[in-house]
Amino acid sequence: MSAPAIQFEKVTKTYTLCQHVAGGIKTFLFHLPAAVRQLRNNKFTALDEVSFEVARGEALGVIGPNGAGKSTALALIARVLRPNAGRITVRGRVLPLLELGAGFHPELTGRENIILNGVLMGLLRREVRARLGQIIEFSELGEFIDQPVRTYSNGMLGRLGFSVVAHLDPEVLLVDEVLTVGDAAFQAKCMRRMQEFRRRGVTMVFVSHDMHAVRVICERAMWLDRGRVRMLDASQAVTASYEAALAGGQARGEVPADGQA
């Protein structure tokens, strides 16, 4: 077995809650002592000594109520956030699958957005241009590719986003609740695309409230609850326990947005 693609060893991430600062300079200055005290003490632990591994080519589902720390975990993998304690090892090119349209500029055309997005995600210009034909073909956008993205429907935006990420050769793909938009047909298409990634051996961390999707896509799942790992096992078992807990009303979250539960 090769080294795991992602390793979390007792990773802790705390956020500083700074309402006084967020409230603007005036609030900050008028409440200076309180604000400074708050900056020092008012920490919120979003992840608390979380440990897990994802093997190369594996898909790990991450589930849990809102505020459990799922997005925080993904941001740590993407190296957008730094942990306060613990160690994170990620091997390979990490790419996020962005929400619909995020990362695209509405005024630019599909083609211009592909190039900008590709470069933002770590490719050289010539590398993106070499793949441009494939990406456009994959997106099935036809002549719309030269229209501004603001004229696209959700389905078209999704196709464009997928095509870009699919052709950037991610080794680790991060998916954070992005498949919950669009109609049923669009979601079905997304599921097929996700499984294509799987077949290509892409390591995946898949955050979703859709237990069915987690079971289909992921071998294993991790249930996060208020910053702690509540369960880490085969996805069948974890989603079943989570659903049972939800039904019993002890998951402490609200009902999943679009769950099959």
Next chain:
Amino acid sequence: MRGLQYHLDLIYELTKKELKVRYKNSALGYLWSVLNPLAMAGVFYVGLGLIIGVRVPRGEDYPFWLLLICGLFPWQWFSNSVNACTNVYIGNANLIRKVAFRREVLPLATVLNDLVHFAVSIPVIVLFLLLARHRPTLAWLYGLPLLVLAQFVMTYSLSLVTGALNLFFRDLANLVQIFLQMLFYMTPIIYSLKWSRIAAFRHWLLVNPLASLISGWQTLFLEGRFSLGMWQLAMGYSVVMLAAGMLVHRKLEGKFAEVT
């Protein structure tokens, strides 16, 4: 090696995007970048020149409106960039929260975008110089790039700080606007350092880094002369500001994704 090529590519694409996007929906296109300073020059010419009767002192060889034009174009670059960069991180929050690219490329591309607009408006400055029977000189050959360099570094350095701080103090953008307005009058744009007969006053004005810079532009455009002293001063300020700006940015950038 790939790192350098990659960042050049990234900056190139982001700047291209800024150029495309800024005037995409306006019929006049980037004529605006020329019309804006000209309109300001018109307002000051009417207000100060015609109504109040400000005159260029004896011994200075240019009309008042020409002085206005020579200062307002570089000022436009500076203030547009600082204003835009103050919001550049907030405006790209969704990217910053998800993708780990070097954050500085965003303000860098914005300042480059305004630099391009400044560059394409230089022929307009030349046109007005010719109207007043002035003309470009050989000193422009090195004066232009050197002053552009100083202004670029100065503008970028300030932008690094305002952009980063604005994430932590969301109303900084308003303060920056007020600050820029005050800075405008403390900078020799609607007047020249030479107009003041009190040397001490000139020295105090030069505490403002922008004063040396715009003064350099005025000397180049109006007298056809490159003022080494003013450029050295401006460049000195720029280097110090760059070091400070990078330091502040380095300290804060790790938290960007948390506060956007």
